[in-house]
Amino acid sequence: MITSSSIQSLRAGVIGTGFIGPVHVEALRRLGVAVTAICDVAELGTKAAAKLRIPQAFSDYRELLACPEVDVVHITTPNRFHAEMSLAALRAGKHVICEKPLAMNTRETAQIVKTVRATRKVFAVNYNVRFYPAVLQLHRLVAQGELGDIMHVNGSYMQDWLFKDTDHNWRLLPQEGGKLRAVADIGTHWMDAASFILGAKITSVFADLATWHQQRRRPLGEVQTFAKADAKMKYATYKVQTDDFASVLLRFGNGARGNLGVSQVAAGRKNCLRIEIYGAKKSAWWCSEEPEWLRFGNRDGANETAVRATPAFGDGAVGFMDYPPGHVEGFPDTFKMNFRAIYSAIAGTDNGLYATATDGHQEVAVCEAIIRSHQSQSWTKV
Ligand SMILES: NC(=O)c1ccc[n+]([C@@H]2O[C@H](COP(=O)([O-])OP(=O)(O)OC[C@H]3O[C@@H](n4cnc5c(N)ncnc54)[C@H](O)[C@@H]3O)[C@@H](O)[C@H]2O)c1
Structure with a gap:
């Protein structure tokens, strides 16, 4: 049985601070998961970090991926970045929750599926409506x-x-x-x-x-x-x-x-x-x-x-x-519940419900x- 404390030992980093990035941050905090790093272009990451009280801010997502205080990477950027960021996050040894749609075409999504299999990390797509x-x-x-x-x-x-x-x-x-x-x-x-x-x-x-x-x-x-x-x-x-x-x-x-x-x-x-x-x-x-x-x-x-x-x-x-x-x-609760399922899978209990x-x-x-x-x-x- 997964306990709150097992998922609360995991730490999240979020890439993208527009509409949906902060929704991820809020849902994670409602679960008691610490958001340790955030990233967006130019000064947007620093601004979001100050507003959302997140300790580390980056303007280059590769710096967030190199951050040892991040176990799970949330990708909340426009669709064209999803494949590049997902692949890099997996190769950096992180678990990933990527926003939908997974990528721009099936050439990209097939590459992600292959890399998930090779790295054996938990990878989820945020089809939150399921929850x-x-x-x-x-x-x-x-x-x-x-x-x-x-x-x-x-x-x-x-x-x-x-x-x-x-x-x-x-x-x-x-x-x-x-x-x-x-x-x-x-x-x-x-x-x-x-x-x-x-x-x-x-x-x-x-x-x-x-x-x-x-x-x-x-x-x-x-x-x-x-x-x-x-x-x-x-x-x-x-x-x-x-x-x-x-x-x-x-x-x-x-x-x-x-x-x-x-x-x-x-x-x-x-x-x-x-x-x-x-x-x-x-x-x-x-x-x-x-x-x-x-x-x-x-x-x-x-x-x-x-x-x-x-x-x-x-x-x-x-x-x-x-x-x-x-x-x-309603809507914000579906993020919380989807993340509960995904973080439980990372902690060892996969109920097979998330995408x-x-x-x-x-x-x-x-x-x-x-x-x-x-x-x-x-x-x-x-
Ligand atoms: N699951 C849902 O219900 C739901 C709802 C809304 C959006 N989404 C998905 O979330 C993703 C983002 O959508 P949004 O509405 O939040 O978009 P948005 O434009 O509001 O936010 C995107 C953010 O990503 C940042 N960004 C762009 N390039 C970047 C880079 N290279 N590095 C770091 N940050 C970068 C932008 O500056 C912006 O702040 C999309 O894939 C969208 O489909 C999902």
């Missing part, structure tokens, strides 16, 4: 056959933070984020969660990608993730080469079918992931905007709503919930199949 208690419970229910054989899965991941043509972020640029944007950035969260719940990989896809803003206006200078336009900003126009939204039909290895809608231009949807699992016995539905409630659909009996952490909810998330029912556990390098490689392979399918307008194998 909503309802998602863990759905995973358990499907494994136990409670919903029956799964016929089909329906869902979406909708956001609106890139709704305006003046909304800008590195994710819009293929050289920074990869050829796919909405699908790779948020769609892979849904696809990873669906595969995790079903216990089955996506084997083929039929995709339709769309770019609403063919041109966008880029504010001159750097823009923070989720930043809003400012009337005084100056802009440069550029052609958009990545998807604003997409529809994807899916086939899973267990025979289930799926359909997924993804958008980053869906006004009013801030960060809404919905998943509906339709089994031969009953259905189950969940939405990240109401994370405490797991719904069950019955053909003849009344439909049911189970509240997190009650007996009706089930025990699939035991060990990964810290608050009683009605005391909402590995192989899972991260699979998501990038699905993205590449989605591009090929969109180009050929046909069913495409992963």
Whole structure:
């Protein structure tokens, strides 16, 4: 049995201090893990270290990797840096938690998978959606056959933070984020969660990608993730080469079918992931905007709503919930629980729940199949 003290003896270093880096720091501290070093370009690392009270700051990630007070490296930089930093961290003898998507293409992700095998370090991809208690419970229910054989899965991941043509972020640029944007950035969260719940990989896809803003206006200078336009900003126009939204039909290895809608231009949807699992016995539905409630659909009996952490909810998330029912556990808690699982694995007890390098490689392979399918307008194998 893993105790808090065994994971609290591990020390973390975080590379990247933008939107999600500080979320990692906060989650680690809630677990009692010391964050001993942080890194970002130029003076950003030093500034973040002062604000977050982290003892060591670096502007070159290789210095953080050389730091003996770091056991686990968290990579929270834009996607284009993931492969280089992951490989270097593994070769420096560190365990790694890399943000999603794992890298820019399967050539890079395959190299990471190979290096993980050679170094025998724990390597996780931060598909944190798995650690909503309802998602863990759905995973358990499907494994136990409670919903029956799964016929089909329906869902979406909708956001609106890139709704305006003046909304800008590195994710819009293929050289920074990869050829796919909405699908790779948020769609892979849904696809990873669906595969995790079903216990089955996506084997083929039929995709339709769309770019609403063919041109966008880029504010001159750097823009923070989720930043809003400012009337005084100056802009440069550029052609958009990545998807604003997409529809994807899916086939899973267990025979289930799926359909997924993804958008980053869906006004009013801030960060809404919905998943509906339709089994031969009953259905189950969940939405990240109401994370405490797991719904069950019955053909003849009344439909049911189970509240997190009650007996009706089930025990699939035991060990990964810290608050009683009605005391909402949401987005930041999924980071804490994912890290609890990963740090437990590093300390010797792997429960097999977190996303590995192989899972991260699979998501990038699905993205590449989605591009090929969109180009050929046909069913495409992963
Ligand atoms: N799991 C999630 O829910 C979730 C949510 C948001 C972002 N992400 C992922 O996290 C990553 C970062 O996204 P973000 O929104 O925080 O981006 P961001 O732009 O807000 O932050 C990225 C940071 O990395 C820094 N950086 C860039 N190059 C660097 C380098 N060479 N060395 C050190 N630091 C460097 C930047 O200066 C910036 O501070 C992306 O891969 C993204 O997909 C995951």
